[in-house]
Amino acid sequence: MKKIIFLALTGVLALTLSSGGVTREEIEKNPILKGKMLAKRCSWCHDINKTIVAPPFKVILKRYKDIPEETLKKQFFDAIKNGSKGKWHDWLEGHVQTRLGKGDVMYMPPQKPYYTDEEIKLIVNWLLTLKK
Ligand code: HEC
Incomplete structure (x- = not known):
């Protein structure tokens, strides 16, 4: 039974951020999937692999792998x-072209207006599954 659940989950995670x-x-029923859905808002700035205007989630996880x-x-x-x-100032300067003046820092605005603490925990748990 465990195995079936695991396989089902892997299938889900293989999907992109779309809910198709x-x-x-x-x-x-699936907290990881719920976290992933909640994370859609993040995709204004973050992708899993590609650089939009913020470090991709895989790049973030790699930096903190230890x-x-x-x-x-x-x-x-x-x-x-x-x-x-x-925290990502140097990285952003090197990877994201912005029209900000030199010395200005791209930052991540607080997301608390959009989520409850419980929802943020679900997002974090989903995010950490991308490590594997
Ligand atoms: C408006 C753009 C924007 C949105 C929306 C956004 N982020 Fe970010 N995020 C950034 C930027 C820019 C950074 C780099 C910040 C820095 O240099 O400290 C960042 C950094 C991060 C980091 C790294 C923090 C660290 O400790 O190094 C995480 C994790 C993260 N974002 C997750 C998310 C998640 C999850 C969401 C959605 C709930 C989200 N972000 C929404 C722009 C955004």
Whole structure:
């Protein structure tokens, strides 16, 4: 039984950020899928692999690959809830062309107006599945 669930989950994660063909009930039953759906807002700026205007999630996870999962969960929770500024300054300068003046920093605005704490936790749990 465990194996079947695992396979089903892998299939789901192989999809892109689109919700094609997934019903609301399926999303409610699957916390990882729910986190992924909630993360759609993030795709204004982040993609999993591609650079839009923020570091791709895979690049973020790679930078922090040696940080224990529990620490990372807290760090990401805080970044999503309250925003983040400066940590990726050099990376952004090198990878994202902005029309901002020199010295200005692209930052991540707090996402707390859009999500509850519970929802942010679901997003973080989904995000960490991208590590594998
Ligand atoms: C308006 C654009 C924008 C949106 C929307 C956005 N981000 Fe970000 N995000 C950024 C930028 C820019 C950075 C780099 C910030 C820095 O330099 O500290 C960043 C950084 C991060 C980081 C790295 C934090 C760290 O500790 O290094 C994580 C994780 C992250 N975002 C997740 C998300 C998630 C999940 C969402 C959706 C809930 C989201 N972001 C929505 C622009 C955005």
